[in-house]
Amino acid sequence: MDRIFRILPLLLALLPLAALAQDDASPRQPIDEIVAVVDEEVILRSELEAAITGVVRQVEARGERLPPRSVLEEQVLERLIMNQVQIQRAEQTGIRMSDQDVDRALGDLARQNGLTLTQLRAAIEGDGLSFDEFRQEIRSELTTQALRRRIVDGMDEITDTEIDIMLASDNFRGDEYKLSQILIQVPESAGPDELDEAAARADEAYRELQDGLEFASAAIAYSDAPDALEGGDVGWRNLNALPRQIADVIRDLEPGQYTEPLRIQSGFIIARVDDRRAQREVIVTEYRMRHLMVRPSELLPAEEARELIESLHDRLEAGEDFGEIAREFSDDQGSANLGGMIDWFPEGAYGTGFQNVIDSLAIGQMSEVFQSPQGWHVIRLEDQREADRTVESMRNEAREMIIRQKADDEIERVLRRMRSEAYVDIRL
Template sequence: MKTLLHTLAVAAALFAASANAQQVQPLDRIAAVVDEDIILSSELDHAVGNILAQYATRQDQLPPRAILERQVLERLILLKLQTARAQQTGVNVSDEEVDAAISSIAQQNNFTMDQLRRQLAGDGMSFDAFRASLREELLIQRMRQRFAQTRVSVSDAEVDAALASQASGAQYRLAHILVALPEGATPEQIQTGQQKIDGIKGLIDRDEMEFSAAAVRYSDSPNALEGGDLGWRRTDEIPAAFASAITTLQPGQVIGPIRGPSGFQLLQLVDVRDGQTGGGQVTQYQARHILIRAPAGEDSEARARIDGLRARIAGGADFAEIASETSEDASSKDNGGDLGWFTQDEFGPEFGGQVAALSDGEVSAPFRTQAGWHIVQRTGSRQSSASDSNQRAQIRESIGQRKLEEEWDRYVRELRSEAYVSIRTGVDADPDVAPGASGG
């Protein structure tokens, strides 16, 4: 829900701009064509207006209008592509789930539903447009979850290594600035990027601009309009090039520039907190599972397949062999479906409830989650201290989140590079260059 609330600031505003624009101004210019969809100029104008409203008292931190329009249009393009891919791959969000998300947002902001409607109207956003934007945001979140299940795995060995290297439970609030370089960058492009990042660093070092303002104005990262905020991270989920240096910094200090796969980066330590947890006992389970995915319109076929596999296991077939041969969970099938040790809520309430209801060695009946149809064999259970379990779970989550961010960013770049995108409006201005940089 933290991610969902965060999107109200920027992402939901962009979605809402899209939904609002499609309800009004039937005679509207096209800002961009994205595969078989379009972005209207009114969508772009509304989205930019939302950003300007959010920075009403800090508009000096924003880039020039042409650069801001380019940043916002690129976000709208990526949102269109992700939403379309979610729908193509059978990701669905029910009306009840949208209603629940809206209720949660209202509660988090201490609004009644009528107050939320009035607030939206005051912001120039219809309730239907807000609802549509929220549905699209939930679609993308769900697609990311499915993506994580198939593309991201964290082994016990990785968790053990992270625990061994972690001197404390400290967590670090970070922000970054990226000056992107294209793949196969030429020496001239590299030199221009180096000059730009040096110029940005100079502004920050001379206290001529705050780090967050510099990120908004100059960063090429997708989170530029959030001031480059990366949230709270443990040392094991900080890029290796920065991890050792971060622990020696004081809040507010900046390291870099460092060149990484995407370009040149600056990283700021915003704050530090103690992330230690403790107390009590918790039950952990060890299990294997088989997953058969169920794209839209193919649920009955997936159910028939999982029923057939369950019958084979009941007839004496080895669970691990069946999992290796048939499971569609790429992160566990090579290990015979083994999920390692986990707590009941680690893989979601539906899955955890099924595992908890089994005895060690018992195999479940087929059951459905958002990911598809499952069969689970519980192979063990144990009691461990809640502090150890929580720490392992947090580390596993943080490593998985870091991997997901890297894989998802790569996936979205692939979507963008493979898509047909035709920009029809004048937002292709040259990138803004920090004072001290020579151009680019």
């Protein structure tokens, strides 16, 4: 389920790591003016300025044109408001992120950028930012992600019938599209005046695009979507993951082309095709092996466990039956009763360490004793094949598409309701 969400680098949309290493000669002078009140919390001018600085760096790094300052302030403030709304709702429903959760996220973030935690902290503080505040932003991002997961977890399960319907559609076997969007949202209870205003705003964005404004810049200036400050980047989508009225238009577009404003349930959208690619066959390498494991325990210290499996390895080399030894001695509960047999599994299913051993073996060859965090092991490669897993892959892809589409719609609906129910006083 987590794969339908954008995970780490987390809040780098506001504090891009590439920019953290840059020198910032301008002194930071925090101004404690309140720019918005969200229920019982406030957003300060200094918070808004810091967020705007991060967005400006990100946009400039992409080589895109910034919108007017007033538009940028409005967009960034709305993101901060929505973030605050989500955090408050999450905390009200018992979602809390521990220090260990934050530490793990920071470790992942550092590794993704080829840094140690010490180097990450030095990069952040070297730019004049507070590492404690950065930790708090990470905690906030983890909290909002957990809230969104809870929203998705509350949806109905995807049925096989839904998957079959999607697989049978014309769009599913077609190309995949990398998309960007400009979304002009309207409230669920919008009246004619609000609809007209949103339509006019969408038309204005469209005219700006026709006059040469870059799509990413237009998204920053006009879009109400959460991805607006990232230039409206949606990512790769199959047509079936899109509303029908969008898919029918997108199908005929080439990379670089965009739609006219389209009326959809949540408002008006302009979608651009950034790239497209054909679906590919999925051919995977699969293996069969016999497995013998001895796990250290309180009754069997690590050294004795190693000595036991080495003695069993000697017996196997002497010709004793692998299956009988596995049934009697193996601590792998999943395969011991099957004589250690683990039937067809894909490459990498048991981790890099196991795969490296498997790759070193010829069919019928037995490994030396090797160790993993679970214990000591001996394996024998029984067989290997190339298997066409396109059908399984397509079913999994169809399931993920349905989940993503339903999740996007449900998250958007719930967040819009949360935003409308929250007390928000904007004081810009």
